[in-house]
Amino acid sequence: MSENQQNNNSGASFRLKKTVVMVGMMGAGKTAVGRALAQRLGVPFLDSDAEIESAANMTVPEIFERDGEPFFRSKETQVISRLLDEERGILSTGGGAFLAEENRSNVSARGVSVWLDASLDLLWQRVRNKDTRPLLRTPDPRATLSEIYSARVPLYALADVTVVSLPNLSIEEMVDRVIATLLVERPDVLEKTNA
Numbered sequence: 001m002s003e004n005q006q007n008n009n010s011g012a013s014f015r016l017k018k019t020v021v022m023v024g025m026m027g028a029g030k031t032a033v034g035r036a037l038a039q040r041l042g043v044p045f046l047d048s049d050a051e052i053e054s055a056a057n058m059t060v061p062e063i064f065e066r067d068g069e070p071f072f073r074s075k076e077t078q079v080i081s082r083l084l085d086e087e088r089g090i091l092s093t094g095g096g097a098f099l100a101e102e103n104r105s106n107v108s109a110r111g112v113s114v115w116l117d118a119s120l121d122l123l124w125q126r127v128r129n130k131d132t133r134p135l136l137r138t139p140d141p142r143a144t145l146s147e148i149y150s151a152r153v154p155l156y157a158l159a160d161v162t163v164v165s166l167p168n169l170s171i172e173e174m175v176d177r178v179i180a181t182l183l184v185e186r187p188d189v190l191e192k193t194n195a
Helices: 030-041 048-056 060-067 069-086 101-110 120-127 141-156 171-185
Strands: 013-016 019-023 045-047 090-092 111-117 161-164 190-193
Touching: 019 030, 019 069, 019 101, 030 045, 030 090, 030 171, 045 048, 048 060, 048 069, 048 090, 060 069, 069 090, 069 101, 101 111, 111 171, 120 141, 161 171, 171 190
Parallel strands: 019 090, 019 111, 045 090, 111 161
Antiparallel strands: 013 190
16 A cells, blocks of 8 residues: 555545544444545545454444443454554544543544534434434434434544534535545644655
8 A cells, every 4th residue: 555645636645644533423424434535545444343243243233232332342442442553544433432531542642533523413314214223223213312412422522633514515525624624633644745
């Protein structure tokens, strides 16, 4: 992998110096934006939930059911730490990963956290018709989402960088916003190159 990769839109090249960790609520776009960002920068895309599922040969909901949330959170912390050490790229994490202080510390020490800050209404629009969200399998999923949102936003706000997600923005436009924010706020993580 070359450190200098071509930007598809503007012809600019970038060098990623630390792993970018996408954090935020379910439906915020961590995977979609993260995957497109990795492609734009020419770096690997990593997903902590996918890594856990692959290692356990079970889905995250199955792990929760069989072993409980504390077990899952312990494995999640181990996987995130390993991924931060092994390969520089874009890492998408589960919505609950950034709630753990140990994960926040590891990410800030060895990478950078980027919070995709989407409004409750936007999140609801994105997740309301999906049955893949175990936390929303409740009698009133909108109220459940609101409770989760209220509890988690103060912790997401501790992220190193915040990028606001708006309903009218495409994935590529969100990638543009993330890159622009990192270039200005975190030149230690991402820099434009002349190559």
